[in-house]
Amino acid sequence: MGTVALRMLFGDPGKYLGLVFGIAFATLLMAQQAGLFIGIIGRTVSQIVDVREADMWVMDPRVKYSDVNEPMTDTQLYRVRSVEGVAWALPFLRNMGTVRSPDGILEQILLIGVDDATLAGVPPKFVLGDLDALRAPDAIAIDKSGFMRLWPDAPLDLGREVEINDRRVRVAAIVDASAPFATSPVIFARYSLALNLAAQRRSQLSYVIARAAAGHDAAEVAARIAAETGLQATTSAGFARMTVLYFLRNTGIPINFGITIALGFIVGAAIVGQTFFLFVVENLKQFGALKAIGVGNLAILRMVLLQAGVAAVTGYSLGIGMAAAFFHFVPRANDALRGLVLPWEVAAGVAAAVLAIIAVASFASVRRVLVVDPAIVFRG
Amino acid sequence: MTLAVRCRNVVKSFDSEAGPLRVLHGVDIDVPWGEMTMLVGPSGCGKTTLLSIVSGILSFDSGAVEVDGHDVARMSDSARVAFRRANLGFIFQQYNLLPALTAAENAAVPLVAAGIDLETAAKKAMPLLERLGMGEHARKLPRQLSGGQQQRVAIARALVHEPKLVVCDEPTAALDATGGRNAMELLRAASVRADRATIVVTHDHRIFDFADRIVRMEDGRIAAVEDKAPEIVP
Structure with missing residues (x-):
């Protein structure tokens, strides 16, 4: 009876297309908003993710998320280095500033200062230039x-000069960094230069990035750092989680996206x-006739679920x-939206939501069909 | 020899706001093989209720109903569905053809219900459709057919699986006089056989000529049974 069920479904193109586009619209809205939400929330940890070399972050105990930090003294760096299980520990400065191009364009920037010697913390992918x-x-x-x-309007090139906090610097490399939350330009400099650009006093570092020695677990080493130094220390994943949770709990982002998804x-x-x-109610007489002819409830149930399933799969695929x-296409057309992707988890989650939608839609309809009295066909 | 249908003291009530409403008051009826039996009577006399009970799609309160010697009431729901599928053919007042299926596919629905794929079943239905003069319309959808043509498709659907009992509810109600007689001629020619019985519920006195036996009902009871000369078509 499957073929008959499908012919019934496709034989009513108005309702079939209504079903398909309803599901497609719901799928598009949920997937697009959920993808944007995950992408935007993901941006809050861009500068953590881009520091591939480190697996631990050490900071002032008052820090709640990556965007706002309490400066520490250089001595804290040495204390971290002295903890057993730390392979290396390096300074990391994260500061907001302003940049002015020769054309007078003024932009707020995110300034990242990395260790002068190792330059650890600069994204590995260079568009132009190199680390040295x-x-x-x-x-x-x-x-x-x-x-x-x-x-x-300019092509990508090197050697251009800009002023950061009224100090002139030169673009020596262009990197492919993850998009920051505020989509500001991200500028990387040696730690010593970054300190001057940020107009901070010497020995004021935002974070210590560190790596656990071979054979040591980063989480255990981080706990040891916290215990011995009194600082807050966590793994990179833990710091990212802490930051994401801060944004989820303290901003309207999840509510806004959640409302749209809902x-x-x-x-x-x-x-x-x-x-x-x-669709089902209008076909009740046909279903009643089928039941009278000798099509059992189980076969009728399969027919209705097949119709719902085909509409769901078609609509979901379209959406x-x-x-x-x-x-x-959109992130490629607008660089500010770079890095936004549709994670497979979102696609799977939306598939589950569509399944729930079609289950809700089928439930009442199936009930009407199953309880329909085949004697309905004898009532003119 | 067993009867096609044997009803004894069949009682049926429906719930109503005023309490149980009895519509069949101990009905006895025999339907022999090889005949077309017409159930006639005024509206509300219980014809369609009796037809539904005989068809196994409506339960009854008390009494006994046997179709081809099988006690319908003792069957499980699934067995009753399977019994209907194998042994009964239905012709409805409003035809109840599936709008998305062609005439041949509609005629083939009982075969599809029995597990044959739609394409094969439609091919199997073609000889019967041709016999009913619908061969050239086999690929048309119901909306492309006249009322009489749709009724012929319904007749084909009722007979395609060689049922033992054909039940018809007001088969000419939606047709004009000529169309109704044509439909009855086809129905009689196609359905009446020695090993088959046909029950027709009708108000239409113009088609009484086609009956071998007329059972008159009044107020939920059998008022009269009029036997005519049987006309068995082998």
């Missing part, structure tokens, strides 16, 4: 997106539920395809 270029006096690296904001689900469920219910197209 940062060793030159007044040399900085800027992320590609930041370069395009400061010089919107609306996608509710509106989708309402449209699909109503359309499918109408998730549109969402995937959005995440494929």
